[in-house]
Amino acid sequence: MVWQGKVHEFSSNLGLVKTIDISSNNLTGQIPNEITKLHELLRLDLSNNSLVGEIPRDIGQMAELLTLNLSRNMFSGEIPSSMSKMNRLNDLDVSYNKLSGRVPSSTQLQSFPPERFTGNVELCGLPTAKKCLEDEDQGVPPVGDSKGDAEGTGELQRWFYIGGATGFATGFWIVCGALLLNRRGRHAFFNFMIA
Incomplete structure (x- = not known):
């Protein structure tokens, strides 16, 4: 150099x-x-x-x-x-x-x-x-382009919404049931909401 x-x-x-x-x-x-x-x-x-x-x-x-x-x-x-x-x-x-x-x-x-x-x-x-x-x-489909991928994604999305709705309904009725059955808890909850 x-x-x-x-x-x-x-x-x-x-x-x-x-x-x-x-x-x-x-x-x-x-x-x-x-x-x-x-x-x-x-x-x-x-x-x-x-x-x-x-x-x-x-x-x-x-x-x-x-x-x-x-x-x-x-x-x-x-x-x-x-x-x-x-x-x-x-x-x-x-x-x-x-x-x-x-x-x-x-x-x-x-x-x-x-x-x-x-x-x-x-x-x-x-x-x-x-x-x-x-x-x-070899007929290798590109990622995300095949019909099977679209169907699988749709199926997964459907189960996601079903699970979310079921979880919400279950949680809602647990809270409502607890408020109906527990008098002290019901009064505390409504006093908290009013205040």
């Missing part, structure tokens, strides 16, 4: 780096695979550059990563399946690239808002709005 006119080489202490933010620098080329060896890295921001190629397959080895922003580049190919192992990731943005295929299944990746995946025309599967071809071939 050239810094203040001097060439500096980082090798042994590179593993201590916690944050790399080289966003908006007009960088070109591919992400070097060696970056995946930075196992202690917490934040990586390569957004708003002109990076190409695929996201490194072994990016999932960066298990400590909390923030990963690869948005607004020209990455292509699929999101590596190893990313489903990144359990600590709480901020991900891969929007506006040329990514394709299914978003790997994991509770972590599916928890991000769809906007973090927009601008990738060929990307499909949750949390994106686009269904994958395999899902359409």
